[in-house]
Amino acid sequence: MTTLKSKLQEDLTAAIRGRDELRSSTLRLTLTAITKEEVSGKTARELSDDEVQKVIAREAKKRREAAEAFANGGRAEQAEKEKAEGEILAEYLPKQLSEDELQSIVAQAVEEAKAAGAEGPRAMGQVMKIVNPKVAGLADGGRVAAIVKKLLAG
Numbered sequence: 001m002t003t004l005k006s007k008l009q010e011d012l013t014a015a016i017r018g019r020d021e022l023r024s025s026t027l028r029l030t031l032t033a034i035t036k037e038e039v040s041g042k043t044a045r046e047l048s049d050d051e052v053q054k055v056i057a058r059e060a061k062k063r064r065e066a067a068e069a070f071a072n073g074g075r076a077e078q079a080e081k082e083k084a085e086g087e088i089l090a091e092y093l094p095k096q097l098s099e100d101e102l103q104s105i106v107a108q109a110v111e112e113a114k115a116a117g118a119e120g121p122r123a124m125g126q127v128m129k130i131v132n133p134k135v136a137g138l139a140d141g142g143r144v145a146a147i148v149k150k151l152l153a154g
Contacts, residue, residue, distance in 0.1 A: 003049060004049045004052045004053060004056075004092065005031070005034060005047070005049075005052050007092070008027055008030060008031055008034075008052075008092065009031065011023070011027055012024060012027040012028060012031065015027060022081070022084055022085065022088070023088055025085075026085040026088045026089065027088070029059070030055070030056060030059050030089065033055050033058070033059055034047060034052055034055050034056075037051070037055050053092075053093065053094075053137060054137075056089055056092050056093055057093055057137060059089055060086050060089040060090060060093065061140070063082045063083070063085045063086035063089065064082075064083075064086050066079075066082045067079045067080075067082035067083045067086065070082060093137070094137055094138055095138075096138060096139060096140075097135060097138045097139045102135065102139050102143065102144065102147060103147060105131060105134055105135060106127070106131055106144065106147045106148055106151055107151060109127050109130035109131045109134075109148075110123075110127055110148070110151050110152065112130055113126045113127045113130060120152060121149070121152050121153065123152055124145075124148060124149065124152060127148050127152065128144070128145070128148060131144055131148065132144070
């Protein structure tokens, strides 16, 4: 068993013992998603820590999107619950890059793309190809795309 998955299971046990309903339900759903990913496909397999991290990131993104949808729909209580679940999942993900760090990585990638002859908004794909491997798991794709668009337009 991967170390991240076993940590999730240990934390789930601790949350159940501590009667922490929110944490235990969030970790249960996440472990279920991991198990579902393991048995999908033709043969069952053990996920690596990186793959488990991707599943957790996907679950956290679902929580962010749901919180936004609930907030826009006028259901503040449900939105807060989704935000809290997202924060619990964020504890298991690597620390996200700050705006300044992300800005400098994207600016460097834009310069590389311009050196290769790509300019203007059409260079978006080339810049994203350069940036994505550098920020994988450290920044949300939407944030990255917004900064790339801003720098290419400006």
